[in-house]
Each structure stands twice: as C-alpha cells, then as structure tokens.
Amino acid sequence: MHILLCGSFDDDERDAWLAELQDALPDARWHLTVTPADAELITAAVVANPRPGSLRGLPNLRLIQSLWAGVDRLLSDPSLPDVPLARMVDPAMSAAMAETALWATLSLHRHFYAYARQQHARDWQQLPQRRADEIQVTLLGTGQMGSVCATRLLALGYRVTGWSLHGGTVEGLSLEHGEDALWPLLARSDIVINLLPLTAQTSDLLDQRFFAALRPGAGLINLARGGHLVEADLLQALACGQVGHAVLDVFRSEPLPSEHPFWSHPQVTVLPHVAAATDMRSAARIAAHNLLALRDGQPLSDLVERSRGY
Structure with a gap:
C-alpha cells in the first residue's frame, strides 16, 4: 500500500x-x-x-x-x-478539549479571571459565589468533542444545553437545534462554549446579533475556529458589558498579531491554539x-x- x-x-x-x-x-x-x-x-x-x-x-x-x-x-x-x-x-483529543472547557467554565463561574485582575491591582474583594447548578452552560456543537465536554460538565453539576444546526441526540443532554432555537437559548445562558465545525452556515456566527441575544455579562469560550468570531463585534460587546469575559483559543490570523487588542484586553484570555493538541x-x-x-x-x-x- x-x-x-x-x-x-x-x-x-x-x-x-x-x-x-x-x-x-x-x-x-x-x-x-x-x-x-x-x-x-x-x-x-x-x-x-x-x-x-x-x-x-x-x-x-x-x-x-x-x-x-x-x-x-x-x-x-x-x-x-x-x-x-x-x-x-x-478520544484523546476529545478528552483534552473537555479539560480545557472545564477549566475555562470553572474559571468563569468562580470569577478566577476577575480575581487575577484584582491580584494585579492588589484589590481584596470577595465576589458572589453561585452553585454550579445555578449556571446555565450552552454548548454549541454536539459531536464527539461536544458530547465528551457535556458529560464532564454535567458531572460537576452544571445545567448544560447543547445546540446544533441539524439536530441529533446525546444521552443525558438536553438538546436544541435550528437557528430559531438559538436566540432564546442564548438569552438564558451564563456561559457559551463554541465547538462547532466551521462551515458556510456557522462562519461569523459569533457576531453583534449573537452577543446582543446573550444574558448580559455572559462568558464566551471559543475553542472551535477563529472564523466563527467577528472580533470587532466581540470587542464592542465587552466594552458595553454584554459579554463579561472571553476565553479564546483560535483566531482568524494565527499566530495572533502582536498589535492585536486581545493581547492586552483585561477581559480576554488568549490561548495559542492549544485547547486540544x-x-x-x-x-x-x-x-x-x-x-x-x-x-x-x-x-x-x-x-x-x-x-x-x-
């Protein structure tokens, strides 16, 4: 052969x-x-x-x-x-992706990014602590990686809902599908994790309309593709508080250019495309x-x- x-x-x-x-x-x-x-x-x-x-x-x-x-x-x-x-x-890659998703979800839920900013400012302030079962996590993409991520998140007690364009089933996971179902789901989301494939239908999905539909202050975790995210729209959503913090592993241009505003933005965590090697x-x-x-x-x-x- x-x-x-x-x-x-x-x-x-x-x-x-x-x-x-x-x-x-x-x-x-x-x-x-x-x-x-x-x-x-x-x-x-x-x-x-x-x-x-x-x-x-x-x-x-x-x-x-x-x-x-x-x-x-x-x-x-x-x-x-x-x-x-x-x-x-x-399966090894799916497990690694789930580890990153768990870390980012826990860090958003428990304000660990905010505490890191407070440490830098020498600011001692205890923030409200919610239970995992009070946090609504929306998982965009319910394929192999999404399914493993959902299982791990559910095991920690989070409320998890999966969403995809074309439907499907994942044992133990509440699912929504189709564009019409996305917007009301975002309105009740505290954290959104993107694991969608990049296609003509999902390109630029994370845009101004998407962020406006979120519960104010929601966290965004993009572990899929840079082409899903309209970067200028995210910066605007962060500036007005519609998005509280974004964890970004993928970008339209990689490596991320040194002059890009994400590097120094206090509400953005940049990873160099390492969520699941x-x-x-x-x-x-x-x-x-x-x-x-x-x-x-x-x-x-x-x-x-x-x-x-x-």
Whole structure:
C-alpha cells in the first residue's frame, strides 16, 4: 500500500509523524513527495492542512485521511480530489478539549479571571459565589468533542444545553437545534462554549446579533475556529458589558498579531491554539485503522459529508 504523507509540518514534526505512522502501519510504503513514477501508485493520503494543490495528479487516490479534527481548510481547496475524506476523531483529543472547557467554565463561574485582575491591582474583594447548578452552560456543537465536554460538565453539576444546526441526540443532554432555537437559548445562558465545525452556515456566527441575544455579562469560550468570531463585534460587546469575559483559543490570523487588542484586553484570555493538541500516538493508530479498512474493503470511519462541511 503506497501512502502520501503531506501537510504544513516542519521537518521535525513531519519525521515524528512518519515514525508513528510507520510503527502503526509498518507494511505500507510511505511517500513524502510525489514523483511522476509514484503518482499512480499512491492510493491514500494522510494529511495535515496541506498546501492547496498538494493532492492533484494522483489518479488512483481512494482516501484522504486528515490528522486534524477540522477539515474546513481542506474543503476550501478547489483542487481537492473528489474521493472519500475522513476527519480525525480521537478520544484523546476529545478528552483534552473537555479539560480545557472545564477549566475555562470553572474559571468563569468562580470569577478566577476577575480575581487575577484584582491580584494585579492588589484589590481584596470577595465576589458572589453561585452553585454550579445555578449556571446555565450552552454548548454549541454536539459531536464527539461536544458530547465528551457535556458529560464532564454535567458531572460537576452544571445545567448544560447543547445546540446544533441539524439536530441529533446525546444521552443525558438536553438538546436544541435550528437557528430559531438559538436566540432564546442564548438569552438564558451564563456561559457559551463554541465547538462547532466551521462551515458556510456557522462562519461569523459569533457576531453583534449573537452577543446582543446573550444574558448580559455572559462568558464566551471559543475553542472551535477563529472564523466563527467577528472580533470587532466581540470587542464592542465587552466594552458595553454584554459579554463579561472571553476565553479564546483560535483566531482568524494565527499566530495572533502582536498589535492585536486581545493581547492586552483585561477581559480576554488568549490561548495559542492549544485547547486540544493532536496526540500523535493515538491519532496515528486511528489513521492506520482507516487505511487498513481501505485496503481490506471494509467500511471507513468518520467520513466527511462535504455538503455539510464536516
């Protein structure tokens, strides 16, 4: 089996991925570049945000396996071959995302960001302390990561409601779906966590209308994609108190430019896209499982529905 490995790696990262993938699938022939003689041999590509056009000219390609959970950049490449595309669904990544969501939720709920500002100002002031079951958390996105986050939050006693555009079910979780259901849900939300895929329908969702619909002073946690957030609208919502604090892990431009106002904003916590790093060890084995299924003519896992964008 001939497999192409390509993506936006530096050499060390590429070599580390190659070592894990070779260990998981030792009988495969791995290619880091494509020569004219190799092009017809390659039947699968394992990718991590490859440059546009990287998969052009592979006539026998039968699967594109992403190493990342998000596939919006892949789908934006007009030259992407029309073959099955699988995204990475890794329990290790879901667990890491849930840890970040829990940390941010607890920090908003218990005023830990406010206390950090008070410490800087040497201001001793005890803020009101509410119980977890008095906090309404709204979770945008109820896929694999959202489901794990919801389970962890519910276990701590938070009131959690999931929302998605197209519906679905998650055991033990109250769910709303469709745009009409979003606005009344936001009005009773204390904390909103965004884990939605970035699609044409969800791009710029976190905008002035969205923030105006929130319960005043609500917290925002964006762990999904920078393209969901209209940054200028968030700054206005923070200035008027409609949003109390924002925890942001993803941005339209990464790394976040040094002059960006988020860096120094007292009501914004900036993370450098680290909410859930891909674990090479587990991801390589998940990718190998799909590649073996392709080789053996078995059903493939976690295929992307291109019309939906995830």
